[in-house]
Amino acid sequence: FRSSRLYVCLLLILEELRFPWRTLCHLPQPTASYLMKLDVNVLRYLGKDDFRVLTAVEMGQKNHEIVPSSLVDTIASLKHGGTHKCLKELLRHKLVHHESKKYDGYRLTNMGYDFLAIKTLTARGVMSSVGRKIGVGKEADVYEVADDEGNRMCLKLHRLGRTSFRAVKSKRDYLRQGSHYSWLYLSRLSAVKEFAFMRALQTRGLPVPEAIDQNRHAVLMSLVDAFPLVQIKELASPARIYTQLIDLMERLAQMGLVHCDFNEFNILINEEEEITLIDFPQMVSTNHANAEELFERDVDCLIRFFSKKLGYVPSLDSALKRVRPNFQLASPSAGDLDSELRASGFKREHQAALDSVAEDDSDSEAGSGEEEEEEESSSEPECEPEASSSSGSDGEEEEDSEEEASEEEADTKAGRASPAAVAAAEKPREGVAEASGKDSDNDDAASLSTVATGILSMRISGRPTPAVSLVGG
Ligand code: ADP
Numbered sequence: 035f036r037s038s039r040l041y042v043c044l045l046l047i048l049e050e051l052r053f054p055w056r057t058l059c060h061l062p063q064p065t066a067s068y069l070m071k072l073d074v075n076v077l078r079y080l081g082k083d084d085f086r087v088l089t090a091v092e093m094g095q096k097n098h099e100i101v102p103s104s105l106v107d108t109i110a111s112l113k114h115g116g117t118h119k120c121l122k123e124l125l126r127h128k129l130v131h132h133e134s135k136k137y138d139g140y141r142l143t144n145m146g147y148d149f150l151a152i153k154t155l156t157a158r159g160v161m162s163s164v165g166r167k168i169g170v171g172k173e174a175d176v177y178e179v180a181d182d183e184g185n186r187m188c189l190k191l192h193r194l195g196r197t198s199f200r201a202v203k204s205k206r207d208y209l210r211q212g213s214h215y216s217w218l219y220l221s222r223l224s225a226v227k228e229f230a231f232m233r234a235l236q237t238r239g240l241p242v243p244e245a246i247d248q249n250r251h252a253v254l255m256s257l258v259d260a261f262p263l264v265q266i267k268e269l270a271s272p273a274r275i276y277t278q279l280i281d282l283m284e285r286l287a288q289m290g291l292v293h294c295d296f297n298e299f300n301i302l303i304n305e306e307e308e309i310t311l312i313d314f315p316q317m318v319s320t321n322h323a324n325a326e327e328l329f330e331r332d333v334d335c336l337i338r339f340f341s342k343k344l345g346y347v348p349s350l351d352s353a354l355k356r357v358r359p360n361f362q363l364a365s366p367s368a369g370d371l372d373s374e375l376r377a378s379g380f381k382r383e384h385q386a387a388l389d390s391v392a393e394d395d396s397d398s399e400a401g402s403g404e405e406e407e408e409e410e411s412s413s414e415p416e417c418e419p420e421a422s423s424s425s426g427s428d429g430e431e432e433e434d435s436e437e438e439a440s441e442e443e444a445d446t447k448a449g450r451a452s453p454a455a456v457a458a459a460e461k462p463r464e465g466v467a468e469a470s471g472k473d474s475d476n477d478d479a480a481s482l483s484t485v486a487t488g489i490l491s492m493r494i495s496g497r498p499t500p501a502v503s504l505v506g507g
């Protein structure tokens with residue numbers, strides 16, 4: 035009975051009804067992302083006003099942890115009122131969370147933020163349906179998605195700070211003070227960084243997924259039909275794969291980069307034993323103070339995995355040209371990669387913000403346990419860096435007058451979408467290639483304006499989910 039479908043269905047129903055069967059059976063609680071599973075069917079029930087209000091909550095969160103209902107109402111400025119009704123609907127679908135402890139207000143849930151990104155990507159026409167979850171990583175949920183032609187792709191939703199944010203959050207109400215940032219902002223930065231790196235590595239011919247588009251905390255990339263190395267028990271030619279991997283590490287170093295998570299979870303391998311490297315938010319520059327140490331740790335992890343799990347010990351293979359890759363091959367400067375990354379929207383202050391998460395991680399304790407979606411168990415326990423402090427854009431000083439915070443707050447300070455923002459939203463997008471941190475404020479306004487004019491057709495809810503055969507992590 036335990037392995038039957040009926041049993042699974044019964045458990046799922048009990049889970050949905052929030053029946054405490056796990057507690058009664060002394061079983062561990064499910065991970066939060068399980069409780070907050072992305073149900074895109076909900077999109078079908080949401081009207082344009084609902085999305086306008088959801089976007090208003092997002093805008094309000096740029097300078098409020100909890101957005102007072104009155105502010106949501108002002109930002110949304112619905113023609114015929116009804117913000118409260120929309121908030122109730124959003125609450126019902128768990129897209130916003132209601133708080134009344136300090137003051138009455140709302141904030142987005144992970145799912146609320148996911149919906150905004152998915153809706154924007156759908157409006158751009160780059161994807162149109164969401165399939166099953168194919169991976170839960172340390173700091174992301176990964177879904178298989180498809181476009182109108184049925185081409186399968188991969189959507190990675192970054193969840194930066196989900197393990198530590200409650201503690202960070204409890205320290206302050208105002209999110210832009212000191213080094214504390216909202217998880218919305220940090221997750222978005224992480225996505226911007228990953229997209230920029232993936233694209234840069236892709237243009238340099240490295241085996242990485244194709245970076246297709248990015249919005250908010252979401253990165254759309256090609257779907258690699260392969261399995262994480264961790265799921266492989268035996269390789270036909272371990273020496274060849276091992277050599278390819280250390281060559282890849284050296285090539286990255288020559289470009290001025292250390293992956294910092296170069297392990298069996300982030301190396302995908304297909305039936306033909308071809309490798310693809312994924313997961314780039316934690317990459318650092320070879321100019322980073324600990325770059326060599328981080329590089330050597332990646333090498334140790336790889337050697338450990340090959341020796342222990344695959345039974346191939348590189349140091350015992352006399353035919354192997356070299357056992358360890360050489361960090362000294364790293365170019366003294368990161369070359370043109372740094373400037374390329376900044377041009378793509380990932381700036382020095384963004385890296386500083388991401389670094390602050392690592393600091394917060396180390397000095398904060400676990401939170402109160404009352405949040406419904408911000409706890410997650412890691413599925414990559416073995417060879418992870420203790421703190422993923424990174425500074426991918428080390429180098430010369432950079433004058434960048436663009437102040438993210440003030441730029442972002444402009445609209446909300448005014449209390450409603452500014453005319454400039456709405457005008458920007460009305461302009462057609464200049465191509466997906468430009469998707470990065472730079473345009474996401476336009477995207478915010480774009481979604482508000484698009485929702486208002488009702489242009490978006492949520493084809494996403496009308497399509498069947500793509501068939502998948504990939505085994506997730
Ligand atoms: P995290 O930062 O959370 O570790 P990853 O980028 O490593 O996120 O993705 C988590 C898992 O999702 C991977 O182990 C892999 O199984 C799957 N995955 C990620 N990107 C792709 C992709 N482009 N194609 C296929 N599977 C992917």
Ligand code: MG
Binds near residue numbers: 171414
């Ligand atoms: Mg990973």
